Amino acid sequence: MGVPKEPSKQTDSTPPTIGEIQATLGKRLDDVAKILAGALVAVAGIMTTLGLNSKFVFVALNNRSWPIYVASLCAIISIVCSITALLIRPTARGVLWETGVLVLGVIFYMASLSIAVVGAAQAAGGNGRPTITDVRLDGPRSNMRLRFGVHADGVQKWAHIEVSVTPLPSEKPGDLYWSVLRPDEQGEIAQQIDIPLSPPAGTSVISISALNPDTPGECLTKTQRGPACTELHIS
Template sequence: MSTSTAGGQQARKEQLDSVAKVLTGAFVAVSGLFATLGLTSDFMIAALNNHPGLMRAAGACATAAVTISLTALLLPPDWPKAEIGILVTGVVAYMVALILAVLAATWAAGGNGRPTISEIKVENQSASTKLGFAVRADGVKVRSTIAAYVHAVGLKEGQSKDTATPRKELMYQSSLRSDDKGDVEQRITTSFPIPEWASGIDVYVSSSEGLGKTCGSPGNMAPACLRLWLK
C-alpha cells in the first residue's frame, strides 16, 4: 500500500471520527436537556398530538442535520475548511430541531386547557334527579374559565335519539376557575326536577376559548359533552 493511499485512508478515518463526535455530542446534549427539564416520552407524545407542526419541523431539521453532517464524509480530505463549515451547519440544524422539540414538549407539559368529564353518577329520587360528575382540565390560562352546563333534553315528535337538536331546558350552570398551576379539578353534584317532557340529560363542559362550539366539533378546543337517556 502506498504512502499516499495510507494517508488518504487515515484522513478519511479522522473525518469519520469528527462527524461521529459531532453527531454523538448533539444526541447527548439533546438527551441531557430533556432529562434536565423532565420532558419524558409521554410529553413528547403529547407534543406530537397537540403541536404536530412544530414536531414535524423538528424532525425535518434533525434529518437535515444528519444529512448535512454525513455530507462531510464525501468531501476530499484536503478540504478542511469546507468540512468545518458543513459540520457547523449541521450543528445549527440540530440546535433548531432541539429548540422546536423543547418548545413543543414544554407547551404540552403545561397542559392544553381542554376539559374532560368523568365519574358520572345519576340517582333518580322521588321528586328530582341527582347528577354528579367530575370536571378536570390542566393548562387553563389565568384569564380563562371552564363553563359547565346541564340541560334536560326531550325528543320532539318524530325525532330519534341520535338527533342533534332535541328540545332543551337549562337546569344547571357553573363557571370554574383554575388554581395557580392552571389546573381545574372539581366534583359537581346537583339535584333538579326533570320536566315531564324530558327523557334525558345533556352535560356540556367547555373552556372560554371553545365556548359556543358544538359537541363533536373538530379542533383543539372543542367541548366535552355527555348525553344520558333516562327513559
C-alpha cells in the same frame, strides 16, 4: 588556546506545512461533526430534563404537536450534515466544504434544541381541553342527584371552563346548572360537581357540556380544544 564554540541551537521551530494545517483543521472539524452526530440524543435529553417522558411524547404525537416533529427533523438534518462532513477529504477545497456543511449542521442543531424546549413545554403543560368523568345519576326521579367530574390541564391563567347541565327537550330555554371554573396555579382544573336534579316534565335527556369559550364549537367539531359533551337518558 581558544575555547571551541558550541554550535548554536535552533530556536525557531519549523513552520507547519499547508498539509499539516489542513490535517489539523480537518481533525477539529471531525470532532465537531462527531458532537453533532449525537443531536437526537441531545434533543431527547433536553426533553427528558424538562419532564417530557414517554407518556407526554405519545400525547404530543397524538395531538400532532408540530415542535416535536420539527425538532426531530432538525436533529436528523444535523446528523446528516455531520456524517457528510466526516466523509469529505481534508484537502484545501474539502476543508472549505466541510466547514460550510458543519456550519449548517450547527444551525440545525441549535434550532432542534430550541424547538425541543417549546415542544416539551407544550406537551407537558397540556392543551386546555376539558373532559367529563364519573357521570352518575342517583335516586328516583322525584329526588335525583347528578354527580360528575370536570378535568382540564394546561388552561391559561386568564381562561376558564364553562359547565352547563341542560334538559332536553325543553319548552323553556335555560340550564338546570351553569358554572365557571378557573384553573389553579399549575393551569389545572379538577372539580367534582354534585347537585340535586329536578328536570321539568317531559324531559328525557340530560345534556352535560364543558367548553373553553376561547375555542367554541360543536361537540363533534374536530378541534384540538373542542368542548366535552355527554348525555344521560332518563325515564
